[in-house]
Amino acid sequence: MSSEYQTRKEIxxxxxxxxxxxxxxxxxxxxxxxxxxxxxxxxxxxxxxxGSAREFSDYVLVGxxxxxxxxxxxxxTSKDAEIGREQAKQYCFNIQIEQGGELPFCFxxxxxxxxxxxxxxxxxxxxxxxxxxxxxxxxxxLRKHKKPLNSELINIAIAGRDYQLQAIRSVMEGMxxxxxxxxxxxxxxxxxxxxxxxxxxxxxxAGVVQRTLFLVDRIALRNQALDAFKEHxxxxxxxxxxxxxxxxxxxRIYIATYPTMLNIVRDEENTLSxxxxxxxxxxxxxxxxxxxxxxxxxxxxxxxxxxxxxxxxVIDHNxxxxxxxxxxxxxxxxxxxxxxxxxxxxxxxFRVLKIKTKFQDEGISKRTISLEDxxxxxxxxxxxxxIVFEGSxxxxxxxxxxxxxxxxxxxxxESIKDPNGVLPGKTIFFCISIDHAxxxxxxxxxxxxxxxxxxxxxxxxxxxxxYGKGGLLDQFTRSDMPRIxxxxxxxxxxxxxxxxxxxxxAKPVFSYTKFWQMIGRGTRLLEKNKLKAWCPEKDVxxxxxxxxxxxxxxxxxxxxxSKPQIPLPVRLAGIRIDKIEAAQVLGHPSIAQKEIxxxxxxxxxxxxxxxxxxxxxxxxxxxxxxxxWKPLTADGIAFLRHAIQPLFRVVSQADFxxxxxxxxxxxxxxAQLKGEKEKYAALTQSLTAQxxxxxxxxxxxxxxxxxIQKAQMNHSWATMTDQGFDxxxxxxxxxxxxxxxxxxxxxxxxxxxxxxxxxxxxVEFGPEHESLSIAQYxxxxxxxxxxxxxxxxxxxxxxxxxxxxxxxxxxxxxxxHDEHPHITLQLLRRVYHHQKAPxxxxxxxxxxxxxLESFPDTVSRSIDQFITEHPTLTSHQLQFLxxxxxxxIERGDIEKRDLIQSPFTILxxxxxxxxxxxxxxxxxxxxxxxxxx
Numbered sequence: 001m002s003s004e005y006q007t008r009k010e011i012x013x014x015x016x017x018x019x020x021x022x023x024x025x026x027x028x029x030x031x032x033x034x035x036x037x038x039x040x041x042x043x044x045x046x047x048x049x050x051g052s053a054r055e056f057s058d059y060v061l062v063g064x065x066x067x068x069x070x071x072x073x074x075x076x077t078s079k080d081a082e083i084g085r086e087q088a089k090q091y092c093f094n095i096q097i098e099q100g101g102e103l104p105f106c107f108x109x110x111x112x113x114x115x116x117x118x119x120x121x122x123x124x125x126x127x128x129x130x131x132x133x134x135x136x137x138x139x140x141x142l143r144k145h146k147k148p149l150n151s152e153l154i155n156i157a158i159a160g161r162d163y164q165l166q167a168i169r170s171v172m173e174g175m176x177x178x179x180x181x182x183x184x185x186x187x188x189x190x191x192x193x194x195x196x197x198x199x200x201x202x203x204x205x206a207g208v209v210q211r212t213l214f215l216v217d218r219i220a221l222r223n224q225a226l227d228a229f230k231e232h233x234x235x236x237x238x239x240x241x242x243x244x245x246x247x248x249x250x251x252r253i254y255i256a257t258y259p260t261m262l263n264i265v266r267d268e269e270n271t272l273s274x275x276x277x278x279x280x281x282x283x284x285x286x287x288x289x290x291x292x293x294x295x296x297x298x299x300x301x302x303x304x305x306x307x308x309x310x311x312x313x314v315i316d317h318n319x320x321x322x323x324x325x326x327x328x329x330x331x332x333x334x335x336x337x338x339x340x341x342x343x344x345x346x347x348x349x350f351r352v353l354k355i356k357t358k359f360q361d362e363g364i365s366k367r368t369i370s371l372e373d374x375x376x377x378x379x380x381x382x383x384x385x386x387i388v389f390e391g392s393x394x395x396x397x398x399x400x401x402x403x404x405x406x407x408x409x410x411x412x413x414e415s416i417k418d419p420n421g422v423l424p425g426k427t428i429f430f431c432i433s434i435d436h437a438x439x440x441x442x443x444x445x446x447x448x449x450x451x452x453x454x455x456x457x458x459x460x461x462x463x464x465x466x467y468g469k470g471g472l473l474d475q476f477t478r479s480d481m482p483r484i485x486x487x488x489x490x491x492x493x494x495x496x497x498x499x500x501x502x503x504x505x506a507k508p509v510f511s512y513t514k515f516w517q518m519i520g521r522g523t524r525l526l527e528k529n530k531l532k533a534w535c536p537e538k539d540v541x542x543x544x545x546x547x548x549x550x551x552x553x554x555x556x557x558x559x560x561x562s563k564p565q566i567p568l569p570v571r572l573a574g575i576r577i578d579k580i581e582a583a584q585v586l587g588h589p590s591i592a593q594k595e596i597x598x599x600x601x602x603x604x605x606x607x608x609x610x611x612x613x614x615x616x617x618x619x620x621x622x623x624x625x626x627x628x629w630k631p632l633t634a635d636g637i638a639f640l641r642h643a644i645q646p647l648f649r650v651v652s653q654a655d656f657x658x659x660x661x662x663x664x665x666x667x668x669x670x671a672q673l674k675g676e677k678e679k680y681a682a683l684t685q686s687l688t689a690q691x692x693x694x695x696x697x698x699x700x701x702x703x704x705x706x707x708i709q710k711a712q713m714n715h716s717w718a719t720m721t722d723q724g725f726d727x728x729x730x731x732x733x734x735x736x737x738x739x740x741x742x743x744x745x746x747x748x749x750x751x752x753x754x755x756x757x758x759x760x761x762x763v764e765f766g767p768e769h770e771s772l773s774i775a776q777y778x779x780x781x782x783x784x785x786x787x788x789x790x791x792x793x794x795x796x797x798x799x800x801x802x803x804x805x806x807x808x809x810x811x812x813x814x815x816x817h818d819e820h821p822h823i824t825l826q827l828l829r830r831v832y833h834h835q836k837a838p839x840x841x842x843x844x845x846x847x848x849x850x851x852l853e854s855f856p857d858t859v860s861r862s863i864d865q866f867i868t869e870h871p872t873l874t875s876h877q878l879q880f881l882x883x884x885x886x887x888x889i890e891r892g893d894i895e896k897r898d899l900i901q902s903p904f905t906i907l908x909x910x911x912x913x914x915x916x917x918x919x920x921x922x923x924x925x926x927x928x929x930x931x932x933x
Contacts (some may be wrong), residue, residue, distance in 0.1 A: 004076040007075070007076045008074050012059075012072070012074055012111050015130055016029065016130055018129065019273055020132045021130065021132075023059070027062060028061070029059055029060070029062065030060045032057075057088075058072055060104070064133070064137070067099065068104045069104060070105040070136055071106055072088075074109060074111075077110050077111045081108055081109050081110040081112075081114070088106045089106055092119055102140055105139065105140075112618055122178050128274050129299075130273070131273050135273055135276065142209075145207045146206060147206045148176070149172040149175060153871045154168055154169075154198055155198055159191060159194045159198035160867075160868065162863070162882055163190070163334040164194065165873070165878055166875050166879060167331075167332040168199045169878060171332070173874065180304065181323040183331050184305070184307050184308075184330065185309075185334070185335075186307070186308075187336035187338075187347065187520070187523070188520025188521075188523055189339070189348075190346060190347065193225060194232065196305065197233060200253070201233050210278055212279045213277045213300065213302070214253070214255045214281045215261060215280065216258075217257060219467055220461070220495060221283065221284075221495075222255050224495070225255045226240075226255050233253075236253050237250065237251040237252050238252075239251040239253070239254045239255070239256075240255075240256075247264055247271070258293040259652070261296045262652065263653075266609040268609060274299055275300075275301050278303065279305065281306075282304065282306045282307065295610055295611040298611045306322070309516075309517055336520075344860060346525070347525065348523050348524065348540060349539075350522060351541075352545055352762065353414055353543070353760065353761070354550065354760070354761050354762075355407070355414075355545070356546065356548070356758045356759045357403050357756065357758055358755055359394065359400055359755045361391055362758075363389055363391045364751065369387070370753065373753045395432040395435075395436045398750075399749070399750050400755060401439070401750070401752040402753060408443045408444060408447060411504055414544065418534045418535065419534075423455075423483055423534075424483055424501075424502055425483070425501035426476070426500045426501060426535060427503070428485050428486075428503055429456070429506055430505050431488050431506050432506070434460055434488050436507075437460065437486045437488050438458055440458075440506065444456035444484065451481070454482055455481065456483070456485075456486055457472050457476070457485060459476070459485045459490055460488050461490040472485075473485075473495070491521065492517060492518050493514070493518070495521060496524065498527065498538075500521055501538055501542065502541065502543075503518065503521060503522050503541065505518070505544065505546055505547055505549050508548075509549050509552075509559075515549060515559065525538065526538050568656055569648040569649065570645060572662060573644075575670060576595055576598060576602070577641055578670060579595050580592050580596055580599065580632065580637070581637050582670060582674055583673065584632065591722050596629055596632065600629075602648070603623070606620075606647060606650065612647060616643070619643045620644075623639070655737065658734050660736070661732065661733045664686065664687055665687065665728050666729070669720075669725040671683055672720065687711070687728075688712050691712060692708075693739045694735055694736075694739060695738055704731055704732060707727075707732065711732070781846065782846050785843060788819070789847065794811065795812065795843070798840065799847050799849070809838070812839075829842075832852060858931065859889055860885060860889075862930070863885045866927055876908075876915055879907055880904065880907055880912065880916070883907070884904075887903070888932070912924065
């Protein structure tokens with residue numbers, strides 16, 4: 001643009017119109033608004049007194065009451081928009097003096113870049129569109145009426161655990177300091193969603209936010225989040241309600257998947273301005289937020305809150321950077337180990353059973369196939385020597401029915417059962433592929449027909465029967481049957497079914513993050529008021545590992561590092577640019593022009609409302625002109641590679657199977673053009689294989705039978721013209737998605753060779769073990785005591801509530817020790833977590849005469865009660881109480897001077913004196929005094 005006037009008329013006016021502002025209506029927008037100013041206004045920090053001079057603000061956006069809501073300062077496109085920053089600020093202050101009332105919001109732009117400055121509240125930020133009048137009036141209302149966050153109460157009925165309160169306070173305190181990005185790292189099962197809902201509830205009551213967007217990456221997680229918001233803040237209107245497709249603007253809570261929100265944002269009829277949401281929550285924020293879906297976060301000018309269960313030492317640099325956190329230092333973190341070691345525990349511990357079959361360990365070959373199966377193969381006329389598969393090939397290039405059946409039978413034998421001891425409790429089977437999952441389902445149906453096909457069900461994301469009320473996932477969650485959910489990726493993360501007591505890893509996992517998220521499906525404890533008949537208690541869950549996953553992560557703690565992948569549309573554009581350059585250099589102008597036309601068509605199809613595309617408007621405008629291409633210079637080629645090619649990462653709506661074929665054909669045509677014979681031979685061989693897999697049994701494919709047959713002949717590739725390559729892409733590309741429906745014989749090799757169990761062993765986790773685990777030790781003691789009660793007069797006296805002498809108690813202790821050498825007072829105190837109770841109290845507890853609350857339980861309950869009674873505790877105070885809890889549990893005692901020494905000086909050099917008021921200190925001293933009395 002050659003002038004500021006043109007920039008305003010041809011760009012800024014249109015962008016304001018897109019946000020609902022009519023620039024020709026002076027009741028909405030005033031152009032060239034007179035503002036009191038002075039010659040040095042842009043350099044002054046204080047407003048210039050009214051009357052010293054007259055200047056013009058380019059636009060003033062007016063509210064319904066006729067008062068200025070915002071100033072927009074315009075610069076021409078060739079200038080940096082930030083040149084107008086101080087000028088726009090001074091206009092805002094001077095308009096407030098001249099007009100009275102509220103300080104207007106501040107915008108400055110060069111048409112392409114727009115900056116928003118909420119003066120006195122936050123620093124300027126780049127935004128991707130203008131707000132509507134309703135947005136500005138809402139933001140003004142929030143600014144005028146919001147309450148201090150440090151005094152806002154948290155609803156502990158939603159999230160009342162100490163670490164949840166600390167997480168919420170950490171965010172609220174950061175918001176009070178004008179921070180706008182936060183990252184919470186909380187182990188799966190510790191209530192990330194509840195913590196978020198309690199935060200949203202508090203922020204809404206404080207008038208800090210009105211609208212919240214909760215982003216998830218799958219429909220099942222969206223439905224789960226909708227249920228959670230409905231349960232905990234039922235009075236806040238939510239979107240979507242059942243049956244709603246189109247987005248509406250009259251709700252307070254919006255829950256959507258990334259693809260749904262991306263489509264809304266990119267829609268040219270988009271009704272959501274960048275200022276529509278006040279808070280955006282990104283669930284499982286280590287996934288889905290980069291490349292294409294990151295646009296959703298860029299588009300909305302809102303406070304961003306990331307939630308993840310990934311251990312903080314595994315989160316990548318990009319995630320921390322996205323939320324403005326130092327590497328390894330999220331806004332708040334609470335780990336699985338912390339949740340397990342808390343007294344009482346917040347999460348369920350697990351045990352691991354490793355099983356491995358002979359074929360998994362040694363592969364399938366003449367050496368491992370039984371003689372009986374070898375004889376059968378010979379009778380069938382098959383060559384045994386040709387059957388050579390590694391164990392890692394199972395369910396990829398080969399499948400063996402007996403191996404899968406053996407895994408299913410071992411699971412049914414070793415799984416944690418329901419109270420009847422017959423059927424397994426709720427279980428997830430993690431499978432390699434959908435075909436693998438279907439095979440496992442058929443094996444369950446075949447081996448256990450008495451359950452009429454209801455015992456185990458496949459649940460995969462592309463099956464519509466999984467979702468909604470009465471769907472397969474709903475049945476698995478709420479009903480007795482099915483007991484076993486057989487999943488491929490869908491149930492690996494995010495699904496919350498507290499009754500899960502078995503996880504079967506029927507596939508190898510190479511991502512450390514994903515592995516622990518899968519483990520997290522079983523970590524949730526039961527809710528006492530919501531017990532199910534098939535799972536009335538749960539103190540441990542079991543992982544059956546069929547693929548040495550635990551051993552893999554011992555050797556490779558971080559898992560397999562995933563290499564960054566270049567998106568397919570970017571690769572296609574890159575090859576096309578390479579071909580244009582090669583055609584020009586080699587003297588084929590007609591081919592160059594043809595590919596230039598194709599590239600320009602690709603550019604024209606980029607989503608115009610994409611944030612990435614909007615940011616590149618200047619670059620796209622440059623190559624949109626015919627003069628850029630006539631002629632296309634070496635500098636122009638370099639510009640296309642560095643500035644234009646990366647833009648194609650935003651392409652998300654396309655037939656990617658057709659695009660992959662187009663990319664492969666284009667690459668082959670480039671190799672032919674450049675005379676790269678070996679590369680051309682390899683590429684055409686791959687193309688021949690792809691084309692040969694097209695099923696001629698499908699009518700639309702059969703219509704191209706002649707071309708398909710011709711493309712499988714070497715002569716055809718040897719004589720292929722450039723137009724011939726285009727013809728292949730045009731005719732066969734749209735058919736590529738039919739390759740998935742090829743006949744059964746084209747899939748993995750299928751066998752049913754007898755397999756045997758090679759190894760089976762339990763791996764113990766948890767506290768230090770002697771000959772028994774803690775749980776087994778308690779069972780042993782309780783069994784011995786109950787057995788002896790029928791014949792032992794001292795135990796009978798205890799049972800009947802009669803007093804027992806010290807001599808009788810010692811005699812009983814000796815008898816129990818003789819029954820089993822591990823029954824000692826020292827071990828009882830350690831196992832029951834009570835270092836001061838006498839022997840008789842343990843026996844009274846075991847018989848059921850009294851409840852012996854452990855010292856750690858007493859400490860935790862007392863501190864939790866203290867937190868509940870003091871709802872305005874800060875995050876530092878909550879941290880201090882956490883340290884106090886750990887200190888008491890570990891030491892069993894505390895003195896007043898301890899509270900001003902390490903570890904309490906970590907939070908403040910003066911210890912408790914720097915964190916609590918004198919009155920609060922007295923309350924805490926009274927509390928500790930009661931605990932250690």
